[in-house]
Amino acid sequence: MKILVTGGLGFIGSHTVVELQQEGYEVVIIDNCSNASEDVLEGITAITGKRPLFEKMDLRDKADVISFFDRHSDVAGVIHFAASKAVGESVEKPLLYYENNLTTLVYLLQQLAKKKKAHFIFSSSCTVYGQADEMPITENAPVKPAESPYGNTKQIGEEIIRDTCGVSPQLQAISLRYFNPMGAHPSAEIGELPLGVPQNLVPFITQTGIGLREQLSVFGDDYPTEDGTCIRDYIHVVDLARAHVVALQRLLEGKNEENYEVFNVGTGTGSSVMEVIRSFERVSGTKLNFKVVGRRAGDVIQAYADTSLANRVLGWKAESTLDEAMRSAWKWEQKIRS
Ligand SMILES: NC(=O)c1ccc[n+]([C@@H]2O[C@H](COP(=O)([O-])OP(=O)(O)OC[C@H]3O[C@@H](n4cnc5c(N)ncnc54)[C@H](O)[C@@H]3O)[C@@H](O)[C@H]2O)c1
Numbered sequence: 029m030k031i032l033v034t035g036g037l038g039f040i041g042s043h044t045v046v047e048l049q050q051e052g053y054e055v056v057i058i059d060n061c062s063n064a065s066e067d068v069l070e071g072i073t074a075i076t077g078k079r080p081l082f083e084k085m086d087l088r089d090k091a092d093v094i095s096f097f098d099r100h101s102d103v104a105g106v107i108h109f110a111a112s113k114a115v116g117e118s119v120e121k122p123l124l125y126y127e128n129n130l131t132t133l134v135y136l137l138q139q140l141a142k143k144k145k146a147h148f149i150f151s152s153s154c155t156v157y158g159q160a161d162e163m164p165i166t167e168n169a170p171v172k173p174a175e176s177p178y179g180n181t182k183q184i185g186e187e188i189i190r191d192t193c194g195v196s197p198q199l200q201a202i203s204l205r206y207f208n209p210m211g212a213h214p215s216a217e218i219g220e221l222p223l224g225v226p227q228n229l230v231p232f233i234t235q236t237g238i239g240l241r242e243q244l245s246v247f248g249d250d251y252p253t254e255d256g257t258c259i260r261d262y263i264h265v266v267d268l269a270r271a272h273v274v275a276l277q278r279l280l281e282g283k284n285e286e287n288y289e290v291f292n293v294g295t296g297t298g299s300s301v302m303e304v305i306r307s308f309e310r311v312s313g314t315k316l317n318f319k320v321v322g323r324r325a326g327d328v329i330q331a332y333a334d335t336s337l338a339n340r341v342l343g344w345k346a347e348s349t350l351d352e353a354m355r356s357a358w359k360w361e362q363k364i365r366s
Contacts, residue, residue, distance in 0.1 A: 034107070034110035044273070047272070074217045208294075
């Protein structure tokens with residue numbers, strides 16, 4: 029069965045390609061390499077022994093998207109990762125984010141809505157919950173007004189899919205709301221490759237640990253949490269990748285109850301910034317240079333998932349501990365800097 033993975037050279041996409049191939053799927057990747065390198069194909073091939081098909085293409089080009097589906101009419105499912113994801117940049121360049129994250133989605137759905145049967149998985153985010161009123165966060169928690177254009181593209185993206193599914197019963201879709209992906213494949217053949225200054229905590233930690241950055245800034249230690257730092261739900265990227273495979277299988281096997289469903293994908297455990305730093309220090313055996321600075325605008329105090337719906341309905345559960353995920357992130361950092 030052929031599966032299209034858009035953004036399949038990126039961080040989460042590349043790990044999902046590996047899991048799909050290992051389950052026997054044939055994968056075709058679309059990526060414009062705006063935030064990834066073609067070398068990732070070598071890493072994927074080194075793990076699975078099978079080179080995925082690859083089309084370098086910008087999904088903002090509608091004619092190219094149409095031509096792709098004409099040439100690959102046997103695509104049985106689509107996992108759509110391709111998007112711009114830097115929250116800060118989205119505030120500076122909102123139109124770039126609305127164009128890249130929404131037109132690409134619309135062009136894909138236009139093609140899928142023409143098919144007799146179509147299966148679609150969308151990369152959403154826990155950012156849609158904002159500062160949720162209750163922890164852990166269930167899928168029924170209200171979607172709060174977005175804090176950034178990036179967050180808004182995920183909310184609008186989900187609405188676009190829901191509305192399209194409402195009039196296209198042959199379209200079966202799932203949005204996965206990721207919490208905080210981290211880590212790398214245990215082989216260290218693929219991992220996260222942030223361009224410029226990392227936006228996320230873990231790559232900033234490993235880059236500081238390896239000496240690429242002088243110091244990590246911890247934004248605030250006066251939050252109403254046990255140690256005063258913010259709490260997130262860090263999920264190993266391989267666990268997250270596997271969630272895509274089981275979600276896709278649910279659709280392909282027709283086991284879904286509605287033609288549009290939403291699942292949280294996290295571990296269910298919240299870890300504070302200080303706990304993540306301690307995890308790094310444990311697995312690397314080195315002290316991390318960090319300092320506490322003032323709070324950063326827009327940071328929610330805590331966000332961690334209630335994953336019972338995904339556990340029960342998808343039969344999926346995150347397996348890795350924070351230390352295991354951190355060990356893989358550190359191994360990857362050491363490999364790419366060696
Ligand atoms: N990493 C996270 O913390 C996180 C959290 C929640 C949701 N997400 C979502 O998951 C998805 C994947 O995230 P990631 O961390 O792997 O990001 P990433 O930047 O590593 O991967 C995205 C890939 O899409 C490609 N791409 C972007 N625009 C494209 C276009 N117009 N045409 C073709 N290819 C294009 C990029 O080159 C890149 O390889 C994104 O939709 C992101 O918003 C990520």
